[in-house]
Amino acid sequence: MPVPVCRPPICATSKAYSSRGNRAHLRRRGxxxxxxxxxxxxxxxxxKGSGGGRPVSHDAAHYKERNTVERLINKLKAWRGIAIRYDKTPxxxxxxxxxxxxxxxxKDLTRTTD
Known part of the structure; x- marks a missing residue:
């Protein structure tokens, strides 16, 4: 059975991935x-002046959501078994x-917000 193609509409990453090559690859894939x-x-x-190209567009609202995902991943990895991947089977x-x-x-449900 073929695996369905899942292409995200947005890719939010850190500055470490801001190279022209990475941006071009994402642009080619839509x-x-x-x-x-x-x-x-x-x-x-x-x-470089006008030969340097346009400034990079950056959607700050979507970039803020990246922080939420990273905090969740850190919470998941607080369990050593998940962080180190002791389990043998998927x-x-x-x-x-x-x-x-x-x-x-x-834990989030039982937390009081008084």
């Missing part, structure tokens, strides 16, 4: 890059992820 430009790349582009690893996600969800 994925919007939400990657802030490094200061040295911006200064090099500005030094099914048992997925069960551990589900269990950890459930505990995070229950």
């Amino acid at each position: 994925i919007k890059a939400v990657i802030p430009e490094k200061k040295d790349q911006a200064s090099n582009r500005k030094k 099914d048992s690893y997925l069960a551990g992820l589900h269990l950890r996600a459930s505990t995070i969800w229950i």
Whole structure:
């Protein structure tokens, strides 16, 4: 059975992935890059003048959502078994992820906001 193709509309990454090659690859695939430009790349582009190209567009609202995902991944990896991947089979690893996600969800539900 063929695996369905799942292409995200947006790719939000850190400045470490802000190279022209990465941006071009995402553009060819029809994925919007939400990657802030490094200061040295911006200064090099500005030094070249009009030959340096346009400034990189950056959607700050989508980039803020990246932080939420990273915090969740850090919470999941608080369990050593998930971070180090002790489980031998994908099914048992997925069960551990589900269990950890459930505990995070229950903890958030029971938290009082007084």
